[in-house]
Amino acid sequence: MSVVHRKGWCPGALRPMESGDGLIVRLRIMGGALSPDLARAIAACAKDYGNGLIDLSGRANLQLRGVTRATLPALQARLDALGLLDIDPNAEAIRNILASPLTGIDPSAVLDIGSGIRVLDERLRNDTRLHRLSPKFLFLIDDGGCFPMPSGSADIAFLARAGQPAFFFEIRLAGKRAGSCAVDDLSETAARLAHAFLKLRGADETIRRIADLTARIGTDAIAQAAGLTDMPNAAEDSCNVAPRVLGAHALGAHTVLGLGIPFGRLDAQALHTLADAAETVEGELRLSPWRAIFLVANQIHPDLAGRMHDAGFILDEEAPIRSIAACSGKPACLHGATASQADAARLAPLARKLAASGIALHVSACAKGCAHPRPAPVTLIGRDRGYDLVLDAGAGDQPLLRGLDMPVVERLLQKFVTTPPIERATLAHQFCVEAQI
Incomplete structure (x- = not known):
């Protein structure tokens, strides 16, 4: 079985990513449903062929860590027997469908999107023209149930709506309203939008996500190229506040x-x-x-x-650890400069006090910000010399302070707890001057 190893790649089972603790093998499980037998089989794969660690990604995928080049062929054979292996690594790379996890059982849902997930998944497998999409390109389907999905993070999102006389999907492109489609047209509409994206970006492969293209030509241009109907002029961002699921x-x-x-x-x-x-x-x-x-x-x-x-x-x-995001960090990640998860656990008691809800603190071992690509009230970016700090921004933004060690970070966060967010930047500078940092 052919294998392509890459660093900094969105991993799959056929195309794993090399990391600090070995290869990462991502399993794209359609609809996110696991029977007890399948869950036990995946656990056995993690133990027998990797280091026993499993990551649940922000796209509801499972990632097996610590797989080696020696164990990978046997793992792939086992995944194939379980029905979890694609034939084509290019198809595998774009089968990125994030869907409401409780579809089919949530009585508050507008409709059961199970068939839509399956049909779209099949379309992505078989339409080879779509295999030019970036592995980060994300389709999202929300059934309108009790736990709203983070549609703003998706390139193409379908949100179930109750209309007259029939149900339909509202379509959003990178969080902006772009039109609507009939329930049975989801797969075809998704393909038309993806093809329009590929055509409009042309040969410029630096445009990898819908947001990159809408920043240049707007949302309506893509919607028109795909033949969408019902395009509101107002372009509204979707809410990305995580629901209370525990x-x-x-x-x-x-x-x-x-x-x-x-x-x-x-x-x-x-x-x-x-x-x-x-x-x-x-x-x-x-x-x-x-x-x-x-x-x-x-x-x-x-x-x-x-x-x-x-x-x-x-x-x-309300558990403090729910208010903090952290990536794998050092040594598991090749890019990580700090042990971000250990540091995050140490800071968790302070994190919940920084904001009333959502992610209040993001600890990233490097500037990539994999664990939380959106802004957070406080973000720490790992460097060889310690942590840089940004406020109300992301890991890739310009730091307010640089080179803070953990004791300094703790003391500063303790001061932030009793300081209004609007005054934190001033306080941070004063603190560093007084502490001669």
Whole structure:
């Protein structure tokens, strides 16, 4: 089986990415649903062919870490037997569909998008003209249910809406309203939009995402090229506040238990524990983009939630660690200059006090900002000399302060806790002058 190894690439199972702890193999699981047997099989793959660590990505994919060149062929053979391996690495690279994880069981959803996910996935596999899309290009389908999806991060998003006389999808391009389509036209419309994007960008492959193109020619130009109808003039950003997903939720005939994964990182034993729990209640697991996995069943006894908490899963949305984002960091990442997850865990008690909700603190081991590509109230960027700091911006933005060690960072964040956000920049400069940093 042919293999292409790359650094800094969006990994797949056929085209893994080399990192500091070995190869990263990403599994794109259509719809994000895992039976107990499949979850146990993936856990065994992580243990037998990697270092036992698994990342749940912001696109609801599972990434097996620490795979070696020696173990990769056997892993690929096992994934093929499980139905998790694509035939073509180019098709695999663009099968990026993020969809509502509770589709089919959420009674508040506008419609069941399961068939739409399958048809779009098949279109991406088979339409070779679309294989020119960037591996970062993201399609999103939101069923309109109780947990709104982060549509602003998607290149092409379909949001289910209840209309008269029929349901339809509102279409957004990089978070901007662009038109609508009938429910049964989702796959065809997605393909037309993607083809229009490729045509309009021409030979300029530096334009990799829809946002790159809309910044140059606007949203309407792409919508018109794809033949979209109903294009509002107002271009509104979608809300990207993460919903409160942790804990128990009663959804019609189902009970859903949202289990937080610290920094999106779990090990093979933790996934095996989840599989056993799902089997105990005759349920299944659903992957989400919110650093959480849903346990879905007809009934879930409260005692099970307690056992999952004891096993290391987070059930409280107010837990400090939920307010902080951190990448793999050093030594797992080749680019990482700092041990970002260890430092983030150390800073977590302060993080929740920095903002009332959402990600308050982003600790990135380098300027790429993989764990949280959007601005955060406070962002730390790892350097060989310590951390640079930015406020209300992202990891790639110009630092306000440079070269802070962890004790200094802690003291500064303690001051931020009692300071209004608008005054933090002034306070930070004063602090550094007084501390002679």
